[in-house]
Amino acid sequence: MTLTAPGPLRLRELVAFDLRHGLPVVWRVLRERLGRGAAARVVARYAAANLGPDPLRGLRLHADPREPLARYQLRSALRLERALAGLPRPLAAELLNEVVAEVGAAFVAALAALDAAAWAGASDDERRAYARGLLGRFPNSTGEVVAVSPTGLDFDITACRFVALTRELGRPDLTPLFCAADTRYYARAGTPSLRRDETLAAGDARCAFRIRYGPDGGG
Numbered sequence: 001m002t003l004t005a006p007g008p009l010r011l012r013e014l015v016a017f018d019l020r021h022g023l024p025v026v027w028r029v030l031r032e033r034l035g036r037g038a039a040a041r042v043v044a045r046y047a048a049a050n051l052g053p054d055p056l057r058g059l060r061l062h063a064d065p066r067e068p069l070a071r072y073q074l075r076s077a078l079r080l081e082r083a084l085a086g087l088p089r090p091l092a093a094e095l096l097n098e099v100v101a102e103v104g105a106a107f108v109a110a111l112a113a114l115d116a117a118a119w120a121g122a123s124d125d126e127r128r129a130y131a132r133g134l135l136g137r138f139p140n141s142t143g144e145v146v147a148v149s150p151t152g153l154d155f156d157i158t159a160c161r162f163v164a165l166t167r168e169l170g171r172p173d174l175t176p177l178f179c180a181a182d183t184r185y186y187a188r189a190g191t192p193s194l195r196r197d198e199t200l201a202a203g204d205a206r207c208a209f210r211i212r213y214g215p216d217g218g219g
Contacts, residue, residue, distance in 0.1 A: 003122040005133035013111065014072055021106045026080070029099050046083035055079065059168050069139030070161040077177065097177055104181020112137045116192065116213040120150045131155060157207035163200045175201040
């Protein structure tokens with residue numbers, strides 16, 4: 001299988017992902033935890049929130065052309081949080097965490113997953129080109145490829161719009177929700193292993209992603 005570098009993420013892909021994967025995940029998580037009736041009421045409030053004001057409307061728009069995509073993703077989480085506000089606070093927080101983690105893991109699987117066999121059979125130049133394209137699939141982040149090998153990919157995220165936007169919004173507590181999505185995806189059977197000892201959300205200078213494939217890592 002040829003390792004072809006992916007192109008940048010487009011808004012239409014995000015919208016299609018939400019319709020095919022994101023919204024079904026939201027419904028599944030809410031239905032399993034709340035039951036069909038209560039879940040339907042939350043979904044109705046979420047739909048109403050999507051017709052309301054933009055929760056990010058007061059934040060300065062930066063020049064990065066990918067920022068609207070990062071805002072699209074964060075906006076969805078904020079509107080879901082609003083829809084959950086009628087529930088007891090601990091339950092609402094738990095459901096928001098679970099939905100963001102599950103939707104984020106589905107996002108990686110659907111739009112940014114890497115075939116381990118194709119990766120192993122590629123040249124280092126092909127791996128680096130693919131990795132740079134892969135980083136471009138995440139509109140919230142700016143990163144650089146550190147190292148590639150037949151069984152591994154190391155990259156650093158040096159800036160994250162989720163971190164910046166949630167801080168500008170006065171809600172830095174939301175940032176770890178998005179970190180949990182990566183953890184959720186890589187914890188599943190059949191996926192590569194992830195080590196990430198440094199994160200921007202924790203105040204480090206980078207998010208240090210160290211991904212391993214094959215018998216020792218999965219995938």
